[in-house]
Amino acid sequence: MVSCKFTTDIFFLMPSLNGKILLATPELLTDHVFSQSVILLVENNEKGSMGFILNKPESFNLKDFFKDLPHGYQLWKGGPVNTEHLFYIHNLDIIPDSLSFDSEKKLFFGGDFSMIKKVLSVKKSLLNDNIKFFLGYSGWAPGQLEQEIKDKAWFVLDNDLDIFNINPKTIWKEKLIELNPKNIIWKNSPINPQLN
Numbered sequence: 001m002v003s004c005k006f007t008t009d010i011f012f013l014m015p016s017l018n019g020k021i022l023l024a025t026p027e028l029l030t031d032h033v034f035s036q037s038v039i040l041l042v043e044n045n046e047k048g049s050m051g052f053i054l055n056k057p058e059s060f061n062l063k064d065f066f067k068d069l070p071h072g073y074q075l076w077k078g079g080p081v082n083t084e085h086l087f088y089i090h091n092l093d094i095i096p097d098s099l100s101f102d103s104e105k106k107l108f109f110g111g112d113f114s115m116i117k118k119v120l121s122v123k124k125s126l127l128n129d130n131i132k133f134f135l136g137y138s139g140w141a142p143g144q145l146e147q148e149i150k151d152k153a154w155f156v157l158d159n160d161l162d163i164f165n166i167n168p169k170t171i172w173k174e175k176l177i178e179l180n181p182k183n184i185i186w187k188n189s190p191i192n193p194q195l196n
Contacts, residue, residue, distance in 0.1 A: 017145070018042065018101045019107065021040060021157040021159050022038070022145075022155070023157055024172065025152055027152055038054045039051040039054065042099075043101065047142060048141050048142050048145075049139065050138070050139050050140075051079070051137065051138045052087065052132075052138065053076065053138060061073055061075055062075055068117075069121070075134070075135055076134045078136045078138065080136060082137060083135050086113075086133060088110065088132065088133045090130055090131040091107055091130055092111075095112055095119070096115060098111030129165065155176075
C-alpha cells in the first residue's frame with residue numbers, strides 16, 4: 001500500500017496537468033467505466049483532479065431535460081462522479097463565472113447556465129462547435145491520478161484535439177496508434193472486451 005507521504009511527494013514532483021488529455025492504456029480494458037476513455041483534465045492541483053470523458057455519448061440529449069431549448073444537444077458520460085449533475089466545457093468567453101483551464105486553446109469550464117441557455121437559443125448552429133455537455137465527471141483524490149499514471153493506467157498527452165468534433169468510436173484507437181504504431185494490435189478491440 002502506498003503511504004500518503006509518498007503519494008503527496010509524487011504529486012508535487014509533477015507539473016500541473018490542466019488541459020492535458022488522459023488516454024486510457026490497454027491496462028484499463030477490463031474497467032467498465034474507463035476502458036478506451038479519452039479524458040480532458042480541467043483541474044489538477046493539491047486538492048485532486050477533475051476531468052471529463054470526451055468519447056462516450058449518452059443515449060439521450062439536453063432537450064430531454066430542458067424542454068425550452070430549441071435543439072437537442074448531445075450529452076456525454078463525463079465520468080462516474082455526480083452523474084445526476086450537468087457539466088459543460090466551452091470556448092465562449094462571454095459566459096460569466098466560467099473557469100479558464102486552457103488559455104492557449106481558450107477553453108472554459110462551467111459558468112452561468114442561464115447565459116448558456118440564452119446563447120443556445122440565439123446561436124443554434126454554432127454551439128456544436130463551441131460547447132460540450134456532460135453528465136457526471138471523472139475525479140481523483142490528491143495524488144491518486146499521479147499514482148495511476150505511475151502505475152501505467154494512463155498516457156498523458158498534449159491536447160491537440162478539437163474536443164467538440166471528434167469521432168467517439170475511433171479516437172481512442174487513433175491516439176493509441178499515434179503514440180506507438182505497434183499499438184495497432186488494439187485497433188479491432190471491442191469497447192467491451194467481455195463481448196469478444
